[in-house]
Amino acid sequence: MSTIGLEDRHSEHRQRVRQFVESEIEPVVEEYENEGQFPLELIDELGEAGLYGITIPKEYGGEGLDYRSFVITVEELSRVWKIPAGVVSLSCGLVGHTLVEFATEWQREEWLTDIFTENQVTAVSLTEPQAGSDANALETTARRDGDEYILNGHKVWTSHGAVADFVFVVARTEQTGSHEDVSIIAIPNPQEKEGFNIVRDIPCMEGDAVVESEIEFDDLRVPVENLVGEEGNGFKYIMAALDVGRIGVAAQGVGITQGSLDASAEFADEREQFGQPIRDFQGVSFKLADMKMDLEAARLLTYQAAERRDQDKRVSQEAAIAKTFASDAAMDAATEAVQIHGSRGYSTDYPVERYMREAKGAQIYEGTNEVNRTVIANHLYK
Numbered sequence: 039m040s041t042i043g044l045e046d047r048h049s050e051h052r053q054r055v056r057q058f059v060e061s062e063i064e065p066v067v068e069e070y071e072n073e074g075q076f077p078l079e080l081i082d083e084l085g086e087a088g089l090y091g092i093t094i095p096k097e098y099g100g101e102g103l104d105y106r107s108f109v110i111t112v113e114e115l116s117r118v119w120k121i122p123a124g125v126v127s128l129s130c131g132l133v134g135h136t137l138v139e140f141a142t143e144w145q146r147e148e149w150l151t152d153i154f155t156e157n158q159v160t161a162v163s164l165t166e167p168q169a170g171s172d173a174n175a176l177e178t179t180a181r182r183d184g185d186e187y188i189l190n191g192h193k194v195w196t197s198h199g200a201v202a203d204f205v206f207v208v209a210r211t212e213q214t215g216s217h218e219d220v221s222i223i224a225i226p227n228p229q230e231k232e233g234f235n236i237v238r239d240i241p242c243m244e245g246d247a248v249v250e251s252e253i254e255f256d257d258l259r260v261p262v263e264n265l266v267g268e269e270g271n272g273f274k275y276i277m278a279a280l281d282v283g284r285i286g287v288a289a290q291g292v293g294i295t296q297g298s299l300d301a302s303a304e305f306a307d308e309r310e311q312f313g314q315p316i317r318d319f320q321g322v323s324f325k326l327a328d329m330k331m332d333l334e335a336a337r338l339l340t341y342q343a344a345e346r347r348d349q350d351k352r353v354s355q356e357a358a359i360a361k362t363f364a365s366d367a368a369m370d371a372a373t374e375a376v377q378i379h380g381s382r383g384y385s386t387d388y389p390v391e392r393y394m395r396e397a398k399g400a401q402i403y404e405g406t407n408e409v410n411r412t413v414i415a416n417h418l419y420k
Contacts, residue, residue, distance in 0.1 A: 042338060043345040044106060051107050055114040058087050067119045071392065074246025076201055078159070080122050085157030093130045093282075094138065098146055099154035105282070105344040109289035113340075116293025117300070120396040121247060123293065125159060127286030128197060132279045133160040133206060136222065140267035140275050149204065149226065158203035163196040163253055164276065171409050173208075173273070174216070178255060180209040180223050185262050187211070187223055189233070189255040197403075199251025200236045202228060207255065208276060211269050220273040222266040225258075233258030243395045281353050283404045284361035288340040291364030291400050295336060298368070298375035298393045299329045305379055305388075322378055329371045336364035355417040358410040365400035365407060372397045 062083055070077050084090045092108045094100020101107075108130060115123035137150050152158060169175040178191025189209060199205065205225045212219035228234045237252040267275055303326055306317035316322045343356040372394035376383035383390045401407050 043341045048106055048110060051103070052110050052114060054087075055089060055111050058084075058089060059114055059118050062087075063115070063122065064118050067389075070119075070121075070247050071245055071386075076198075076247055076249050077122060078201065081125055081159060082157045084122060084126065085154070090126060090157055091130065091134065091154035092126065094134050094150060094154050098138075098150035099152075100134070100150070105285065105347045106341060109285060109292075109340055109344045112286050112289035113293040113296070113337075116290040116396075117297040118293075120244075120290055120294065120400075123286075123290050125198065127283065127290065128162065129153065129160045131283035131286045132162045132276070133204070135279045135282045136206070136266060136275050139278065140271075145224070145266070149224065152226070153204055156203070159198050159201050160204045160206075161196050161198040161202035161251075162206045162208070162276075163193040163199065164206075164208045165195040166192060167194055171406055173276070174220075176208065176210065176220070178207065178209040179213075180207070180211050180221060180260075182211070182262070183259075186259045187262060187265070189223065189258040189260060191255050193253045193255070195240065195403075196251045196253050198249050199253050200239055200249050204228075206266070208272055211265075217273040218270045221269050222272040222275055223260050224264045224266055225260060231258055231260075242399075244399050245392070245395065277354075280404060281357045282347065284357035284410070285340065285343050285347065285353070287400050287404045288336070288343065288357070288360035288364040291361070291366075291368040291397070292333065292337050292340050294368040294393050294397050294400070295329065295333045295364070295371040298371040298390060299326065299333055301388065301390050301393075302326060302329065302375045302378045305382075316378070325374045325378060329374060332367035332371060336360070336367045339363055355414055358405070358413040361400075361404060362407045362410040362414070365397065368393070368397035369401055 088101055089111055091100030092103050092111050093105060096102040112123045112127050137146055166176050180187040180189050205228045207223045209223060210219050211221040233256045235254045235256055237254055240250040240252055242248055242250050306322050307315055309316045339360040343353050343360040346356055347353045375390040376394055379388055379390055382388050
């Protein structure tokens with residue numbers, strides 16, 4: 039395993055996360071998956087184990103660790119099940135990073151502390167039916183009315199929306215049609231608010247345990263003090279937070295690739311055809327070798343981006359590279375894992391078909407890999 043950029047404390051942290059995953063998540067993942075149940079109980083257990091607010095300062099209820107510890111946590115969780123890894127990644131990334139960097143002190147003390155001492159589930163309501171990769175096309179509005187904003191609009195693919203305790207809504211506070219009129223409005227306890235309407239949970243490839251919500255805002259009134267940072271700077275805040283979010287997705291890709299390789303190597307040792315283990319066939323052994331090479335490269339890119347973020351450097355290009363390579367590697371590895379398992383890989387009796395579904399999502403969210411390639415290409419000309 040690659041250790042470049044890591045210290046002994048990171049290895050110790052990995053062992054702590056792995057022990058938690060093997061004792062608390064691995065025995066129950068299939069039960070959650072089969073029942074189509076979002077793992078709220080596991081989020082509480084993650085918090086109690088000190089594995090939720092990894093990068094959040096201790097004074098706000100977090101663990102105060104670095105981004106290399108963050109990617110190790112997400113990687114180890116994703117090696118077995120990506121859903122809890124995604125909750126950690128979103129809460130520390132798009133939500134946590136934004137509040138730490140741009141919120142007022144009272145917002146940090148109240149909201150961050152609540153999220154990471156009460157193990158709250160967070161969500162970011164950004165994507166709209168006509169505003170996916172083109173985030174500037176969003177139409178949801180937050181109109182000022184005295185000391186309140188009135189929110190109206192239609193959002194899709196709000197991860198965790200129907201179970202969230204805290205939601206960021208990205209909306210237009212002016213109507214100039216540019217990035218400069220986009221703001222972030224925070225909504226604690228959204229399920230209790232009149233005008234916050236869950237239309238449906240969107241059925242998706244990853245399975246029924248995933249919560250991807252379609253939401254309508256119908257004259258939802260929110261205090262002006264719930265504005266995060268400055269009005270009109272929301273797009274800039276989201277772009278900065280996406281750097282962290284993409285590192286988190288890269289770590290998910292590394293974990294999925296590791297899980298695919300582990301499952302495939304074990305199966306190839308046990309499965310015999312024509313009187314010998316299938317690992318002895320070059321067609322299988324070369325697949326395993328390619329998976330191992332992609333794994334190590336993805337891990338190095340992800341650790342490199344995290345280490346650079348720990349140095350307080352901007353990581354837009356590095357995060358895009360790591361996210362794109364690692365999620366592509368995960369998709370390739372999961373596809374080959376299914377192939378190595380043959381008909382068994384095509385069934386839900388083995389985890390590799392789930393890895394394949396999880397990997398596809400990682401290629402899409404936090405910016406599709408096509409968008410991330412554009413980010414990378416644009417940096418070549420700067």
